[in-house]
Amino acid sequence: xxxxxxxxxxxxxxxxxxxxxxxxxxxxxxxxxxxxxxxxxxxxxxxxxxxxxxxxxxxxxxxxxxxxxxxxxxxxxxxxxxxxxxxxxxxxxxxxxxxxxxxxxxxxxxxxxxxxxxxxxxxxxxxxxxxxxxxxxxxxxxxxxxxxxxxxxxxxxxxxxxxxxxxxxxxxxxxxxxxxxxxxxxxxxxxxxxxxxxxxxxxxxxxxxxxxxxxxxxxxxxxxxxxxxxxxxxxxxxxxxxxxxxxxxxxxxxxxxxxxxxxxxxxxxxxxxxxxxxxxxxxxxxxxxxxxxxxxxxxxxxxxxxxxxxxxxxxxxxxxxxxxxxxxxxxxxxxxxxxxxxxxxxxxxxxxxxxxxxxxxxxxxxxxxxxxxxxxxxxxxxxxxxxxxxxxxxxxxxxxxxxxxxxxxxxxxxxxxxxxxxxxxxxxxxxxxxxxxxxxxxxxxxxxxxxxxxxxxxxxxxxxxxxxxxxxxxxxxxxxxxxxxxxxxxxxxxxxxxxxxxxxxxxxxxxxxxxxxxxxxxxxxxxxxxxxxxxxxxxxxxxxxxxxxxxxxxxxxxxxxxxxxxxxxxxxxxxxxxxxxxxxxxxxxxxxxxxxxxxxxxxxxxxxxxxxxxxxxxxxxxxxxxxxxxxxxxxxxxxxxxxxxxxxxxxxxxxxxxxxxxxxxxxxxxxxxxxxxxxxxxxxxxxxxxxxxxxxxxxxxxxxxxxxxxxxxxxxxxxxxxxxxxxxxxxxxxxxxxxxxxxxxxxxxxxxxxxxxxxxxxxxxxxxxxxxxxxxxxxxxxxxxxxxx
Numbered sequence: 001x002x003x004x005x006x007x008x009x010x011x012x013x014x015x016x017x018x019x020x021x022x023x024x025x026x027x028x029x030x031x032x033x034x035x036x037x038x039x040x041x042x043x044x045x046x047x048x049x050x051x052x053x054x055x056x057x058x059x060x061x062x063x064x065x066x067x068x069x070x071x072x073x074x075x076x077x078x079x080x081x082x083x084x085x086x087x088x089x090x091x092x093x094x095x096x097x098x099x100x101x102x103x104x105x106x107x108x109x110x111x112x113x114x115x116x117x118x119x120x121x122x123x124x125x126x127x128x129x130x131x132x133x134x135x136x137x138x139x140x141x142x143x144x145x146x147x148x149x150x151x152x153x154x155x156x157x158x159x160x161x162x163x164x165x166x167x168x169x170x171x172x173x174x175x176x177x178x179x180x181x182x183x184x185x186x187x188x189x190x191x192x193x194x195x196x197x198x199x200x201x202x203x204x205x206x207x208x209x210x211x212x213x214x215x216x217x218x219x220x221x222x223x224x225x226x227x228x229x230x231x232x233x234x235x236x237x238x239x240x241x242x243x244x245x246x247x248x249x250x251x252x253x254x255x256x257x258x259x260x261x262x263x264x265x266x267x268x269x270x271x272x273x274x275x276x277x278x279x280x281x282x283x284x285x286x287x288x289x290x291x292x293x294x295x296x297x298x299x300x301x302x303x304x305x306x307x308x309x310x311x312x313x314x315x316x317x318x319x320x321x322x323x324x325x326x327x328x329x330x331x332x333x334x335x336x337x338x339x340x341x342x343x344x345x346x347x348x349x350x351x352x353x354x355x356x357x358x359x360x361x362x363x364x365x366x367x368x369x370x371x372x373x374x375x376x377x378x379x380x381x382x383x384x385x386x387x388x389x390x391x392x393x394x395x396x397x398x399x400x401x402x403x404x405x406x407x408x409x410x411x412x413x414x415x416x417x418x419x420x421x422x423x424x425x426x427x428x429x430x431x432x433x434x435x436x437x438x439x440x441x442x443x444x445x446x447x448x449x450x451x452x453x454x455x456x457x458x459x460x461x462x463x464x465x466x467x468x469x470x471x472x473x474x475x476x477x478x479x480x481x482x483x484x485x486x487x488x489x490x491x492x493x494x495x496x497x498x499x500x501x502x503x504x505x506x507x508x509x510x511x512x513x514x515x516x517x518x519x520x521x522x523x524x525x526x527x528x529x530x531x532x533x534x535x536x537x538x539x540x541x542x543x544x545x546x547x548x549x550x551x552x553x554x555x556x557x558x559x560x561x562x563x564x565x566x567x568x569x570x571x572x573x574x575x576x577x578x579x580x581x582x583x584x585x586x587x588x589x590x591x592x593x594x595x596x597x598x599x600x601x602x603x604x605x606x607x608x609x610x611x612x613x614x615x616x617x618x619x620x621x622x623x624x625x626x627x628x629x630x631x632x633x634x635x636x637x638x639x640x641x642x643x644x645x646x647x648x649x650x651x652x653x654x655x656x657x658x659x660x661x662x663x664x665x666x667x668x669x670x671x672x673x674x675x676x677x678x679x680x681x682x683x684x685x686x687x688x689x690x691x692x693x694x695x696x697x698x699x700x701x702x703x704x705x706x707x708x709x710x711x712x713x714x715x716x717x718x719x720x721x722x723x724x725x726x727x728x729x730x731x732x733x734x735x736x737x738x739x740x741x742x743x744x745x746x747x748x749x750x751x752x753x754x755x756x757x758x759x760x761x762x763x764x765x766x767x768x769x770x771x772x773x774x775x776x777x778x779x780x781x782x783x784x785x786x787x788x789x
Contacts, residue, residue: 059088061159063145072150075113080159082139088161089138092123093130095145098154109155113144123319131319180293180317184393188295188316188386191283192266196301196381197273203369206303206344209563209580210273211546212382213244215266216253217297217310219286224259226252226296228312230356233336237357240298241306241336242348243543243567244268249298251490262286262436264297270546270563272301283465285389293317301381303565305341305349307333307360309382316386321396325388330380333360333370342367348568423597424461425453425554434487435470445470452588453554455597456623483519485509491527498535502526540576541568551586560586597623598633611646615639650687651678659781661696664713670696671783673749673756691754691783737775738765748784757784 063070064077082088093112100107108128114120119141123129130143148155194212198205218226226249227237236249246265253260266282286295298310309331316324337355339348342365362372370378420426427450437443444467454461486507495501504526509519543564552558561583566576599621608614619636653675661668673691680686742761749755761778 059083059159059161061157063157070147070155072147072152075144075146077115077142078112078145078157079140079142080161082161087139090132091141091159091161092126093143093157093159094126094128096156096158097152098156109148109152111146113146115142115144178319180290180315181321181396182290182293182317182323183321183396184391185287185289186316186323186388187285187287187390187392189283189285189389190264190295190297191281191385191387192299193281193383193385194269194272194381195383200379201369201381203371204344205369209303209565210271211244211302211563212269212272213240213300213302214246214268215264215282215284215297215299215310216240216246216249217264217295218253218256218260219262219264219288219292219295220253220256221259221292222294222313224256225313227298227310227357229334229358232354233306233338233357237298237308237336238306238338240300241308242300242339244300244302245544247490254489259292261289261292264295266299268547270549285465285467288316288323290317295386297384301333303345304333305339305343305346306336308336309333311384314386316388323388323391324386327384327386329384329386331382331384332378332380334358335360344369420462421456421459423454423456423459424451425455426451426464429466432468437471443470444468450550452551483509483521485519485521485523488525491529494529498539499530501529503529540566540570540578542566542576542578542580545582551588553586553588555588558586558588559583598631598635599623601637604639607641607643609643611643614641614643616641645682647684648678648681649685650676650680652676652687652690655692656781658694661698663696663698665699665701666697668696668698669693671756671781673781690749691756693754693783737763737767740764742780745782750785752785752787754786755784757782 059080059082062079062081064079067076070076078093080088080091080093094102095108095110095112096102097107097109102108105128112122112128112130114122114130118133119138120130120143121133123131132138132141145157192212192215196210196212198207220226225231227233233241234249234252236252239245239248250263250265253263264284264286266284269282288295293316294313295316296310296312296314298308301307301309311329311331314327314329316327318324335355335358337357338351339346340351341347341349360368360370360378361375362368362370362378363375365371372378430448433446435443435445447466449464449466451461451464486509488505488507491503491505494503504524506524508523509521543566545564546562548560548562551560561581563581566578566580569576601620602618604618605616607616615638617636617638622631622635655674656672658670658672661670671691671693676687676690740762743759745757745759748757758779758781761780763775763777766775
């Protein structure tokens with residue numbers, strides 16, 4: 001048994017031959033144009049191949065062990081791998097007998113087995129194929145494949161991958177958009193999270209005027225392309241990318257008629273980044289149906305030459321004939337190809353001829369704020385989240401994605417009661433917008449409010465947009481007019497390039513009165529416009545004013561500001577004199593009306609000491625911002641704490657002087673002592689020794705004389721003591737003093753092992769002739785209880 005294996009961009013060929021080597025090292029690729037609309041779903045997947053580029057080997061298919069043949073009935077691990085830094089979001093994997101088209105069940109070879117249900121699943125409309133469970137960024141997937149029985153011949157493992165809405169082999173011009181097979185309609189909310197900040201993108205970050213322009217987009221059919229990677233920017237895209245103006249783009253969208261279902265609009269963000277607890281992320285709602293199942297939008301990164309971010313033809317229709325539940329996409333900036341600037345605030349430099357829209361890279365130009373000499377990936381500047389919030393009509397996909405879908409499908413879209421928590425401070429609702437329907441078909445209108453303060457970050461604040469059903473003019477019972485008009489078309493450009501001019505806009509009659517009368521409502525209106533007040537050579541062209549910033553105060557009186565940028569400086573090279581900053585006062589709710597909200601007390605801290613008496617503390621935090629007013633509640637408490645007594649070590653005095661030798665001749669000894677000042681307590685260190693001895697020798701004693709001299713000395717001492725006791729006072733030994741008699745000996749400091757006793761003689765009276773050194777108190781010390789213990 002012999003065989004062969006080949007790795008290629010889109011397939012892997014494995015053979016089983018009983019007698020000879022299978023020597024087929026070939027693969028075929030079919031262009032996208034061959035995908036027929038009448039083919040079965042499996043056939044369309046098999047033929048959905050892009051044009052392979054020479055040397056384009058960022059993806060490969062590998063069979064575990066890289067076998068030279070397959071063993072009939074054996075199971076192999078099959079891995080689809082993307083080489084760093086590449087990745088893919090979706091894929092389809094099919095095992096096909098060589099030479100077969102995949103139109104019949106017997107065309108498929110072997111069986112796949114799912115390893116991880118969170119990563120892979122069998123395709124609903126093409127059961128032999130394996131596909132992704134959820135569309136997300138990934139670099140590899142794994143499945144098991146059991147080889148077919150003997151005699152099946154060569155097998156082609158064929159894969160198709162999808163990389164971030166680009167076509168299969170990086171060719172941005174051939175995008176396979178299959179027809180949507182979903183039923184009914186779906187409603188989505190798109191939320192834009194700007195992540196472009198000085199902290200994350202510090203190089204040359206424009207502190208003064210950073211912002212996101214007003215977001216413009218639509219849900220549309222595959223017959224209309226707002227903008228696409230590798231395509232050329234329209235005039236509307238150019239004005240968004242260079243000026244941040246969505247006016248022309250909205251006009252282009254509305255001119256597409258039935259190819260557009262919903263126009264998507266969100267306000268500009270000044271500055272570009274703020275914490276979500278200060279300002280809610282901008283969002284908008286839109287609908288999709290079977291023919292208009294794509295969503296695109298665009299917003300400018302400002303200031304910049306022509307840089308923008310957005311989604312292009314994001315398909316919300318799934319391969320299983322349902323509606324995608326959630327799409328999350330991180331975005332890097334793209335160049336619209338209309339301006340050749342390389343920094344945020346480069347002067348205008350039109351690109352001639354116009355270039356295609358392309359992603360910025362970290363190797364574009366050394367002066368680029370995203371430049372990285374190592375060619376690393378650009379850190380995303382924004383994230384967009386598209387979430388399904390409702391489905392209407394009969395759905396083909398009868399199996400809900402999860403339990404939350406069931407709840408969402410049957411829940412009411414509107415809530416009559418106000419469930420706003422007390423910790424969320426909002427502005428008043430804005431006036432209702434115009435109805436989304438200009439006919440008597442049911443539409444919706446919207447109103448908005450601003451989240452001014454979130455006093456408790458742990459309690460989420462509800463939506464800032466509200467919707468209600470409505471119908472076009474002339475359809476409501478209380479509307480007396482019977483003449484139905486279209487919406488106003490966008491204002492025309494100003495009639496002058498500088499100074500005061502005029503602009504106009506039009507609308508048309510969509511339905512005349514039934515009685516044949518003439519419509520009296522105006523179909524055209526004009527208005528004054530000012531492009532630049534100064535028309536001299538020193539004048540400059542500026543952008544429109546951005547949105548007002550959030551008020552600087554969350555309660556009481558504050559300030560708010562808005563900015564605009566200089567797009568074209570004065571022709572004479574002078575400094576632009578136009579105002580680029582406006583500041584005005586703003587009033588928020590009275591400060592005292594906002595409660596002082598505190599967190600619960602924390603646990604008590606450990607005692608400040610390890611033994612004895614100490615202190616411990618506990619704290620709580622202010623949940624409402626300090627700017628809302630002074631809070632007089634205490635934020636910290638202190639109390640005493642008591643631990644077991646600390647150990648006390650023994651304390652002794654200094655050593656006394658050495659005593660006189662206890663012998664007048666021969667060998668004797670001297671002693672010195674010290675007193676215990678503090679006994680040890682609570683396990684403290686014990687007392688050291690309190691008496692020390694050392695030998696002494698005055699002179700040699702004469703034999704025979706020593707005993708008599710000793711007896712004589714002792715006799716004299718006894719007589720002196722008797723004499724002192726008899727007289728009661730002693731003065732002979734202390735000329736010039738009268739001394740009190742010796743006190744009694746103190747008790748011995750130890751019962752055994754050698755202790756000490758002492759007695760005192762104190763001065764009673766000093767004569768005038770007394771010498772100070774000869775008239776002083778005396779103390780005698782002697783050893784006692786020297787026997788061993």
